[in-house]
Amino acid sequence: MSANVDKKEFSLAALRTEGPAFREAVADAALDAPVPSCPGWSVADLIGHLGEVYGFVAEHVGRGVTSRPEDTAPDRFAPPSGVDLLTWWDDQYQKLVALLDSLDPELPAWNWAPQSKTVAFWHRRMAHETIIHRWDAQFATINAEPIDPKFAADGVEEVLDSWLPAGRRRGPTDLVGIVGLCATDVEREWLVRLRADGGVALLDTDTLLDTDEHHERAMARGTASDLMLALYGRVGYDLLELSGDVRLLEALRTGCA
Template identity: 60%
Template sequence: MSRLHGSKDFWLGALRSEGPAFRAAVDEAPLDTPVPSCPDWTLLELVHHLGSVYAWVRETVTRGVTDAPAARRSDPTGRPDGAAALDWWQQEFDALVTLLDGLDPEMPAWNWAPQAKKVGFWPRRMAHETAVHRWDAQTAIVGVEPIETKLAVDGIGEVLDTWLPAGRGRGPKPAYGVVHLVASDTEQEWYVRLRGEGMALLDTDTILDSDDHHTRVVATGTASDLLLSLYGRVGFEVLGVTGDAALLDSLRVG
């Protein structure tokens, strides 16, 4: 497996691109338009969700400590409607980008993953949060564009090195076997061994020899389709799948 080594500049660059694309999508339709990829949500609810995430992250990273903050408020009470909601979202987005740009990634900051509690976690998380919800917003206007390839590759990595090890998967458990993901539009592939309640991200397939009889599945598609399928935005049928397709459900996080 080869990894994409992201950086603060890479993730902030993606955030600066995906944010305006999200705004452009929600500008094209009434805010009460349903979002097909997020059942029971409208564009307004998507705007409220993303803006509130930005506000909560800003509060979290400026605390300067690694203990868990108060839970993010999920109800929309007090959030603006109509054009004011878009202005509010824009203010939250601009403030987030400015803040993350000015912070040292090595500063202490809480995160929910089993990794270093540093500010550097959040530019990556916010880039992917915004990219996937940009895609969601575009499903409401029938003008969907894929996730940019390098960003999607890193997003797959985030699912495997962050979401699943943190216990945030939504697939059935326990599962046993090996999943091989192949991004057809770039030289990236991932091997994941499912071990009941746990999983291991493998660097190579060298141990998967003829003496290993674990059930296996190979899923091939563009990096964007792979990522969106892991998030449950598209079905695994958009991929080329051989082997036990049921194993793929264990990698879902959205």
């Protein structure tokens, strides 16, 4: 199998695990209950948002072209007035999973990131969209369970190689230096360069030599789950083992998925 096929199966496994966990978390919740990790949102908003995103992706991902869709506003897929929200979400989720399962990950498909314009991007994106909102739903209704370490490590990498280079960040853009992140439970490490122009670069740690001068100015160590949640602003960096100029870590935050 190609690397993209392997990644497809990995992402679909996450989507099939996290989707039912999201539904279970919201099924018995009051729809007007607040979602503390997404300020201003209720459980109904969370269900609606995730279903809208599923509908938007399902509409464009199988077109076989890399051109931007004419309308990229997911709220076009908002649940109809008076619909049973969970029944509607079930339909959106099942249609998306079936579609993504049927598509070749190398089929051309538009995306908003500096990544290959293929369906593989959306296999991964929909997995992590579901993962982070499953955590939101559990945090709002029951005790939130940590994210699976392998899924979380990939989620950290997606923030660093897609969200931040695409300019989807909520932290300061005027800081310069190198930040290290270490997932202690899966033995993964990332080095990120904050550039003077406000951009970011994910350094390839596999090609760096022991003699290279990394000049790390901040380091955060912890579980892959805590790292991913911190990058999304769901938990504070104080859950992690920190060293150096910890202000730099704020430059890696992205927003509500």
